[in-house]
Amino acid sequence: MKPAPFRYERPRDVIEVLDLLAEHGGEAKVLAGGQSLVPMMNFRLARPEVLIDIGAVSGLDQVLSDDRRVTMGTRVRHVELEHPPFGGPLGSLLADAARHVGHLPIRLRGTFGGSIAHADPAAEWCLLAQTLGADMTVTSVRGRRVVPAEEFFRSAFVTSMADDELLTEVRLPWLDHNWTTGFSEFSRRAGDFAVVAVATAVKMGSGLIVEARIGAAGVGPTPVRLANAEAALVDQPLSPESIAAASEMAGQEVDPRGDIHGSADYRRDLVRALTRRALR
Numbered sequence: 001m002k003p004a005p006f007r008y009e010r011p012r013d014v015i016e017v018l019d020l021l022a023e024h025g026g027e028a029k030v031l032a033g034g035q036s037l038v039p040m041m042n043f044r045l046a047r048p049e050v051l052i053d054i055g056a057v058s059g060l061d062q063v064l065s066d067d068r069r070v071t072m073g074t075r076v077r078h079v080e081l082e083h084p085p086f087g088g089p090l091g092s093l094l095a096d097a098a099r100h101v102g103h104l105p106i107r108l109r110g111t112f113g114g115s116i117a118h119a120d121p122a123a124e125w126c127l128l129a130q131t132l133g134a135d136m137t138v139t140s141v142r143g144r145r146v147v148p149a150e151e152f153f154r155s156a157f158v159t160s161m162a163d164d165e166l167l168t169e170v171r172l173p174w175l176d177h178n179w180t181t182g183f184s185e186f187s188r189r190a191g192d193f194a195v196v197a198v199a200t201a202v203k204m205g206s207g208l209i210v211e212a213r214i215g216a217a218g219v220g221p222t223p224v225r226l227a228n229a230e231a232a233l234v235d236q237p238l239s240p241e242s243i244a245a246a247s248e249m250a251g252q253e254v255d256p257r258g259d260i261h262g263s264a265d266y267r268r269d270l271v272r273a274l275t276r277r278a279l280r
Contacts (some may be wrong), residue, residue: 004040032114073111093181130223131215154223182278196270219256
C-alpha cells in the first residue's frame with residue numbers, strides 16, 4: 001500500500017520544528033529515521049497531514065558524556081551505538097543492546113530518540129531508559145521540561161509528550177567502574193522485536209552488591225523495573241545463589257499477558273532465564 005497524501009516539511013533548526021508542531025499539533029508527525037513511522041503510513045495506520053523531517057536539523061545527533069551522565073541527541077543512529085564513543089559499563093551495555101535492534105538497514109537509518117518516542121514496549125532503548133532511570137528532555141514553543149522514564153512511558157506506543165512537543169535528548173546516568181552490566185533477549189527470529197528482553201546493572205562495593213537495576217521488556221504495556229528482584233540482590237555477593245534467587249523473584253514479579261508468541265507462563269519463564277543470563 002501507499003501512504004495517504006501529506007504535506008512534507010524539512011526544517012533546518014529546532015525552532016522551525018517547534019513552530020511547525022505548534023501550528024499543526026496532532027495533525028503532524030516527526031520523521032527521524034522513519035523505520036517505524038513509514039511502514040505505519042504505508043499501511044495507513046498513521047495518516048499525518050504534515051510530515052516534519054528532522055534529518056537536516058543540526059545539534060540533534062550528538063553524544064556527549066561526562067562523569068555524571070551521557071546525553072544522547074534524539075537523532076543518534078542505532079548503528080553508532082554498536083561502538084559507542086565512550087567505554088565503561090554503560091558503553092558495554094549500549095553495544096550489547098544495539099546489536100539486537102532490527103537488521104543492519106534498520107540500524108543504519110533508525111534513531112535512538114525515534115525509538116524512545118515511538119515507545120514500543122519491547123524496544124531495547126525503551127528498556128534501557130526505564131532500567132537506568134533516564135531523563136527525557138522534551139521541548140516546545142512553551143519551553144523545555146525534563147521527564148523521568150517512569151513518567152514518560154504511559155502505555156504501549158503512548159508517552160507523556162504533548163502533540164506540540166519534540167523529544168530533543170535523553171540523559172542516561174554514567175556508570176563507573178564499580179558497575180557491571182548485562183543484556184539478554186529472546187526473539188523468534190534475528191531482527192524481530194523481543195518476545196522478552198532483560199537488562200541488568202549491578203554496582204559492587206567491598207565484594208557485595210550495593211545497588212541493582214533490573215528491567216524487563218515484552219511483559220506489559222511498558223518496560224518495567226523489577227524492584228523485588230533488585231532488592232533480593234542488595235547486600236549479597238554476585239554469586240550463583242544470589243543470581244538464582246533474583247531470577248526466581250523476577251519471574252514472580254512480572255504479570256504478562258499471553259499472545260500468539262507465548263503464554264503468560266512462558267513469558268515468566270523467559271524472564272527468569274534471561275535475568276539469570278544477564279546477571280551472569
